[in-house]
Amino acid sequence: ILGGRTSRPGRWPWQCSLQSDPSGHICGCVLIGRKWALTVAHCFEGRESADVWKVVMGINNLDHPSPFMQTRYVKSIIVHSRYNRAVVDYDISVIELDSEIEVTSYVRPVCLPDRGQVPKPDTYCYITGWGHMGNRMPFKLQEGEVRIISLSQCQSYFDMKTITSRMLCAGYEAGTIDSCMGDSGGPLVCREGDGRWSLYGLTSWGSVCFSKVLGPGVYANVTHFTEWIERQIYLRTFNL
């Protein structure tokens, strides 16, 4: 996260780290159920096998395992069949964990938005991750507050890329607070009126975040995929 701040342990209990040996943290992910997490499809490019991945939850400092940490191996990976790596469209995948997590103060799922429920432009939401900070990679989880940007306004920043309805933009023209390399797959969450947090985006792509070309970040639009996510979980759970 660029321009963010170090977050308090337990503040984002749905944030998880998708790890693979020997590199360790590769991407962020988001817990959406006791046995299910979401991340973006591009995290699995060249590494589609579930066996090489594990999901670490309940940590704040990647370098210091916490007593609240839970680790699960990945049972299966469901990459959206329409994922297009050239234009980074349909950038979403569902992760099935090998066993259920224990819900604690530090590890608990986020809500999925209802079908058709999208955040209004100019709403302020939060992004989190262990991605690049512009000058270094952090050990501690970073958080940043970003503003939702309309698709038409977002398209004006990315002349060479098509912003599709499967994408959601958030951030600032000057790129002051933005997601960056290593945050991919992590959450963009907004607080609802009842105090719950819902997952509206998954960090997907943007400009090279520590270059001179800035602009908002582009996130996978979770609302577009709510039905697809529910179906994948249903079909896997009931072996259909």
Place this chain on the structure above:
Amino acid sequence: CISTSHQPCSPGCYGNASCDPRNVNCSRCEPISLELCMNLPYNSTSFPNYLGHHSQKESSVSWESSLFPALVQTNCYKYLMFFACTILVPKCDPVTQQKVPPCRSLCRSSKERCESVLGIVGLQWPEDTDCAQFPEEGQANTTCLLPDPDVDECSPSHFKCRSGRCVLASKRCNGHMDCDDDSDEEHCGCKERGLWECPGNKACIKHSMICDGFPDCSQLEDEKNCSVCNDNELECNNHECVHRTLWCDGRKHCSDSSDEWNCVSLSNSTPSVLMVYKTASEYQVCADEWNSQLSGLACRQMGLGVSAATVETVLDEPGQPGRRRWLHVHPDWSQRNSSALQGLLEKRGHSCHSRKKVALRCTKDECGRRPAARMVKR
């Protein structure tokens, strides 16, 4: 070279040296996926490129991949895009697995003709493109790339004006004249652009998106009339035909499993009556032999958490308008090889003895709550 198992590198990569994950020079040829450069006279590349990017993804979001296409529109040099692609996605020699650079003359021509254009808007030519790093054409023991005279100067992301100038494809048919000869606003139907027009909102979509199981038109026209099923069949989401009796039987018959979607639901009434869609008809469930385990299963299947309460309510009176049929719990439900509720229910000849139907109260799993910040006395 991607694992730690010390597999030998490919012959083009330092003979049989063991792979070291830190060895970034250990490159391999890979197919070009950068949209900007898909129409080159070569189709494989290797990284890092001549701008220091380590992957096509990094190239695709780089400053240079925005700069060059914008510069192409100024018509400053016919072969600018070809040059840009030779440094963004350098040609990879399939034999040596090594990069083939552009020739120095191509680099110099691009820079001489286009650098001044950039200067007008206060921008600088990319720093990493020092032409001296590239070989002269005809230099001994080196090969380099020069454009073929008939190389396509506009990338697939661009539209070529009748005048020969390249403008962004997104500017084609946008209502503004972007070509100097206005040719970008001619023949603006989907058909002329090789696309299919949605009848409702007139949006243009690719032909490959028609009948692929994903609606793209606002009124779903691209997914209509995709198959002709018999009267005793229903259409799957991917347009296969499956016999009605197999619909919602707890087993997959459509290859995309869509015959087993949305088989269980709750009515909007109070209490919420359990509705099961089976063999293409909607049923209520008789409360005979129903139990709390099945209530939990039904709620979980609807994505409504595991905690559930069963409420039994009186079946509609015979002869009443809107009377519905019902399903019974299969006597061997616990042994059945189906874990979805619809596979554990069956139609039976006899009536529902209890005259009660199942209604449920499901409690959704908790989500989206953060623990309260701890208070510490100071």
